[in-house]
Amino acid sequence: MKIITTLLCLLGGLAMAAEQQISLVIHGGAGTIKRDQLSTEQEQAIKQSLQDALNAGYAVLEGGGDSTQAIIAAIKVMEDAPHFNAGKGAVYTKPGKHELDASIMRGSDLQAGAVAGVSFTKNPIMAAEQVMLNSPHVMLAGSGADTFSKLRGLEQVENNYFDTEARFKAWQEVDAKTRAKQAETADGQDVLDAEFKFGTVGAVAFDQHGTIAAGTSTGGMTYKAWGRIGDSPVIGAGTYADNRSCGISATGHGEFFIRYAVAHDICARVRYQGKSLQQAADEVIMQELNEVGGSGGIIGMDPQGNPVMVFNTPGMYRGYRTPEKSAVAIYGDE
Numbered sequence: 641m642k643i644i645t646t647l648l649c650l651l652g653g654l655a656m657a658a659e660q661q662i663s664l665v666i667h668g669g670a671g672t673i674k675r676d677q678l679s680t681e682q683e684q685a686i687k688q689s690l691q692d693a694l695n696a697g698y699a700v701l702e703g704g705g706d707s708t709q710a711i712i713a714a715i716k717v718m719e720d721a722p723h724f725n726a727g728k729g730a731v732y733t734k735p736g737k738h739e740l741d742a743s744i745m746r747g748s749d750l751q752a753g754a755v756a757g758v759s760f761t762k763n764p765i766m767a768a769e770q771v772m773l774n775s776p777h778v779m780l781a782g783s784g785a786d787t788f789s790k791l792r793g794l795e796q797v798e799n800n801y802f803d804t805e806a807r808f809k810a811w812q813e814v815d816a817k818t819r820a821k822q823a824e825t826a827d828g829q830d831v832l833d834a835e836f837k838f839g840t841v842g843a844v845a846f847d848q849h850g851t852i853a854a855g856t857s858t859g860g861m862t863y864k865a866w867g868r869i870g871d872s873p874v875i876g877a878g879t880y881a882d883n884r885s886c887g888i889s890a891t892g893h894g895e896f897f898i899r900y901a902v903a904h905d906i907c908a909r910v911r912y913q914g915k916s917l918q919q920a921a922d923e924v925i926m927q928e929l930n931e932v933g934g935s936g937g938i939i940g941m942d943p944q945g946n947p948v949m950v951f952n953t954p955g956m957y958r959g960y961r962t963p964e965k966s967a968v969a970i971y972g973d974e
């Protein structure tokens with residue numbers, strides 16, 4: 641009897657330990673982020689926003705909420721902050737507007753939702769959630785996606801709500817470079833300089849029920865062509881979640897992330913090759929993508945709630961929180 645009671649206590653203890661293991665990891669974009677580009681004030685403001693996002697998402701997990709709600713809470717904070725290329729602060733398209741992409745995926749049942757090229761939805765991550773929960777589809781694009789989000793009661797804004805001076809300056813620089821290049825070579829090519837494009841946001845969470853959820857939200861790439869869709873709303877490229885392997889949110893040069901199906905490839909290596917998430921992510925980001933010039937990074941979560949952060953760029957805005965540890969960072973050497 642005593643043995644059985646001890647066993648039951650032990651099992652109860654294990655179950656409790658499993659329940660308590662909650663975890664959240666976030667990113668605010670990867671790219672050429674170096675110390676000499678950010679003032680101390682900018683650095684502090686960005687780190688504060690990352691911390692606010694972590695706190696918002698982690699509070700949901702601590703309160704017993706699920707991982708989907710946790711990543712939405714974290715991403716919403718970053719969409720509303722002007723420092724990141726998502727929501728307020730999104731980059732400008734070639735014609736000088738904003739077109740936003742977002743996606744979300746739940747690892748317990750592989751449900752997913754995405755919106756691409758929305759112009760009036762204040763928080764695209766919430767529209768992605770609505771597509772997942774309240775439509776028979778996975779992805780809605782353009783004006784249809786905006787109409788759907790309005791019908792679902794989500795807040796709508798004018799397109800210039802997303803304006804910021806810093807992003808406009810970046811657009812002007814690329815525009816000037818493009819014009820100079822066109823005058824020089826007459827080849828009609830636009831400048832798509834990866835150095836300018838960072839700030840996409842994402843989050844991956846592990847809740848007390850062991851469910852992983854991942855989400856990503858972005859304004860895309862500065863000077864992108866009308867209607868260009870990046871990897872962020874593409875399930876398997878910019879976002880993926882499967883409790884059997886991992887959850888991923890990516891940031892970087894979207895065309896590469898789509899062609900290499902980055903988020904799914906990492907999870908597939910975990911699932912079929914039995915690799916750790918760290919190893920799988922290192923292989924895809926530091927080897928495969930690096931070799932072909934695909935710059936960027938990922939955040940991820942394994943089925944035990946361990947966060948990983950991998951990037952092949954000089955920096956990635958990032959942070960994580962587990963019951964034991966919490967940190968936010970910007971540069972590659974911290």
Ligand code: ASP
Nearest residue numbers: 838840860870891892894
């Ligand atoms: N991946 C995003 C895109 O290509 C951009 C980024 O992450 O910075 O749209």
